[in-house]
Structures are given as structure tokens and as C-alpha cells.
Amino acid sequence: MNHPRQLPVTIAMACLLLSTTACGEESGEGPKSDAGGRNKGSGSCALQFTYEGRTYKDVANLRFTATTRLGDATRSPCNDTGEEPDSGEQLKKESAYKISGVSPRVAIAVGDNAKTAKLFAVYSGSKLPEEVKELR
Secondary structure (H helix, E strand, C coil): CCCCCHHHHHHHHHHHHHHHHCCCHHHCCCCCECCCCCECCCCCCCCEEEECCEEEEECCCCCCCEEEEEEEEEECCCCCCCCCCCCCCCCCEEEEEEECCECCCCEEEEECCCCCCEEEECCECCECCHHHHCCC
16 A cells, blocks of 8 residues: 655655766766776876976966977877776877976977977976976
8 A cells, every 4th residue: 555655755766866867978977988898087188298208297378488499209198097008009209399598307398390389397296397487
């Protein structure tokens, strides 16, 4: 025998269940999986390059002048999914340029040419080097 008070609780539970299952991948939220059911993540990679054994991270909103081409910087592979990097993935090389007034041990510019190159710096933990801060 059904109790009249159980019906609203049952309806509320059914609505809650439906609302939580509707917020999955099709709505643009929730984890993505590959064919094997492994979580593929949807994060983004921080852009970083390696030059002469040092790792340089992207720096935004600072004015600088890129000058002499130093050589090639290698883009670090992205691993935002937690999976092993693809061993067959080719590392991308781009031109590295000296920044006027800053040692290449601290910061470089990377890009197709000196005019369009972007600023990258070697961080100490999460701190931007003082030489780079002075570029503001």
C-alpha cells in the first residue's frame, strides 16, 4: 500500500537523479574518455620551451625588445591528461632570440622572427625573475 507522503519524496529523488545524469559529456562538462574508458582530461598545457638545458615558461603583458637569434628552443611536450607522453611525438623547435638588457639565462623570446616572438622566462618556483619584472 502506498503512503501519500512517499509520492512527493519519490518524485523529488527521481528529479534529482535525472538532473545529475544530464550534466555529463553531452552538456560539455565532465571527464572525457578514450575507447578504453581512460580519463582523457580537458585541461590545457602551459606553453614552455627548453633552451640550453633550462626550461622557460610563457610570460604575458611585458614590453621587451628581441634582438639577436640565439639558436633553437624546443617546445616541451604537453602532458595534461596524466598519460604517458607519446614517444613518437616529434618535438617542435622554434627560434630563440636574446632580449635586450636581459641575460638569456633568465629570459628569451621565442617565435618565427624577432618582431613577433613571445617572452619566456626561467622561474624560481612560481616567482618571475627580477630582471624580467623590470621590463614592465
